Amino acid sequence: MASRLRNRYLFTTRQKLLAALVALVLVGVPLGWGIKKWTTPEDRSCAPGVERPQGSDECVGVNGSGFAFGVPELAEITGLIGHENGVLKQGGYVTVAILLPFTSTDPGMRAKVLHELQGSYARQYWENNKANGRTPKIRLVLANTGNENVHWEHVVQQLKGMTGAPDRLRAVSGVATSSPEIRSSVAALTKAKIAVVGTTITADDIANGPDHNDFPGLARVSPTNKDEARALPLGKVDAGRTLIVQDTRTDDHYTNTLKAAFATALKGRTPYEPAVFTSPPDSTAEGTTSNIFNKIASRVCETQSETVLFAGRHTQLRQFINELGGRGCAARSSVTVLTGDEGSYLGSDPKLDRKALTARLTVRYAALAHPDAWRAATNPKLPKTGGSEADYDTFLEAVSHASKKPVPLGDGQAIIAYDAMATAVHAIREAAQGKPYPEPSDVGQQWPQVTGELQRVNGASGWICLDNYGNPFNKAVPIVSLTPEGTQRFESIAWPEGKAPTPNCLKPNPK
The missing domain is CATH 3.40.50.2300 (Response regulator)
Incomplete structure (x- = not known):
């Protein structure tokens, strides 16, 4: 009797079909999900232009929409940059990239990155809103090379592909450490005829000179170590x-x-x-x-x-x-x-x-820059040439837009990044010569002309007068001391040539 009931209720055609369907659901759905997962590439994107490379959790790449690369302290400034970029009209701007290790784990480098971004944005804001409508407008993008710049090759390759529309990349700034990775980055970018403006690179062998031109199109706004x-x-x-x-x-x-x-x-x-x-x-x-x-x-x-x-x-x-x-x-x-x-x-x-x-x-x-160097109140021996209080006041007005809180200026990073951006924009607009935007290779050719009373860049850190190889000539060097209170005390301005430059700041012919 029990056997007949089992056959009747468990092994009828209907029950067999039902059992097969249940088995298909229990086995087939997970199997299908697994096959799809195995055959679909993993989504490693973080934001437009940014992704996590294989084997890394860092978000690496190029972005200008406000992405902070997972670093909370960068959220305010990247948001401001994204907003400024968002109001620009298509075809009316060129792009400048800020190349830095935004996801560095070193506390000192993280502070440097934040301050450089604030200085760069301050000049972008000033150029787009306070420069009497000069064109082209400037779009900033952030190029993250990762902790210790280990992903520089991936990012440089991205930048090389951005010289055409709609980005029209015309210069790369930041470039802030004298490391082998940065040296290789500068070499690759300048070889691709992309102009580079170093902020705080001071190594003498990441520079051009009379006997070598390894980085055609490189300019620097900081003195060399020499x-x-x-x-x-x-x-x-x-x-x-x-x-x-x-x-x-x-x-x-x-x-x-x-x-x-x-x-x-x-x-x-x-x-x-x-x-x-x-x-x-x-x-x-x-x-x-x-x-x-x-x-x-x-x-x-x-x-x-x-x-x-x-x-x-x-x-x-x-x-x-x-x-x-x-x-x-x-x-x-x-x-x-x-x-x-x-x-x-x-x-x-x-x-x-x-x-x-x-x-x-x-x-x-x-130091490369100091907030007291060009203030008469803090420098009684303020030089008459080489820089001015008025130029520094322009910087203070511009940087006030970079944060709701006062931007720390004692380390000089925001000041020097602002000056690097000013130098990049100066060359871009000079190279345009009445055109909507210049050709990429024309920007780097402007560096030897950035000198003299009319063509120098009046930076917040001092005059930027470049020689024929893109190096600043007789740039002001603030001498700074550390105090037990943790402050960086300005002592005096010194000059590589031993005295302040003449008004035309032209480099003499070597004897």
């Missing part, structure tokens, strides 16, 4: 009581050219060989260099050095300062550390032992 060393008060130091401390890494263009500049300035007059250390491959990492600096601090005492010339990056500079604060000879002798513009990072570095700066220790660096 010029920074010439501006520092090295002529006043006692070479017999000076010690050079330098990084041994050979793949860092900033460090290599700075230590070469120091060696040239002292011309072998120091009695001791340099004290050396080796920074980690990622120079922003802590590593174990503090242990080495503890020994070097003792050598400063043993050599009775009064001056230390430091050729290294900011993380190692901070470690060295911290160790010098506890040196055994602090009670009986004072020490002055002189270094390049990497010192500008330390004002906001929470790991800097500010008590070290009370241990008869002075830290001075050659």
Whole structure:
């Protein structure tokens, strides 16, 4: 009886069909979903022009619609840039890209990126809204090369494809670190005839000169390391009581050219060989260099050095300062550390032992810009040439639009980025010659003409007068010191040529 019931109710044609359908649903749907997932490419997009490369969670690429690359502190400024871009009329603008590692994990670099963006936007806003209707208008896009610039090739390839309509990319700015990746980026962009304006690159070998033209179309608004060393008060130091401390890494263009500049300035007059250390491959990492600096601090005492010339990056500079604060000879002798513009990072570095700066220790660096340099109230010896308070006031008005809060200016990054954007726009509009927009290759050819009273760029950091190779001639160099309170105190303006430029700021013919 039970067998007949089972056959009747469980194995009828209807029940068999129903069972088959249930099995199809239970097995077929997940199987179909799995097949679709396996055969459909993964969506790795983040925003227009931006995606996550294979093996990375960073959003890398080029965007101008307001995307902040997942970095909350960039949301306000990227939103402002996106809004400014959004009101531009199609065909009435050209594009300038800001090439930076927007997703850097280093706190110092993240602050630098934010301030550079604020300065760049300030000039974009001024050019589009306060420049008497001059054309073409300027669209900004943000080109994220990723942490440590590891994705530079992908981003540069994108930029090379943006010279035509609708983007009409005509210049790339930012370009802010003297690293091998940035050097390669500049080489690739200029080879493609895209003009580049470096903000804070100071390495002498990421530049053109009389004996080489590796980067045709490159301009810089910051002095080279050689010029920074010439501006520092090295002529006043006692070479017999000076010690050079330098990084041994050979793949860092900033460090290599700075230590070469120091060696040239002292011309072998120091009695001791340099004290050396080796920074980690990622120079922003802590590593174990503090242990080495503890020994070097003792050598400063043993050599009775009064001056230390430091050729290294900011993380190692901070470690060295911290160790010098506890040196055994602090009670009986004072020490002055002189270094390049990497010192500008330390004002906001929470790991800097500010008590070290009370241990008869002075830290001075050659800054790229400073908010007190061109203010009569803070610089009683304000030069009559080389820059002006009026130009700096224009910057202050423009940068007030870049944030609801006051933009930090002590590190000089916003100021120098503003000047780089001003230089890029100047060349773009000069190259246009009455046309709606210039050809890409014409912009970089303008750099030798950016000089003289009528064609120089009157920057917030000082006059930008370029030589025939796109390098600033006799650019103002603020000498800045760190204070125990954590501020960056302006001391004086120095000049690579030893004195302020003439009104025409023309570079003389070398003898």
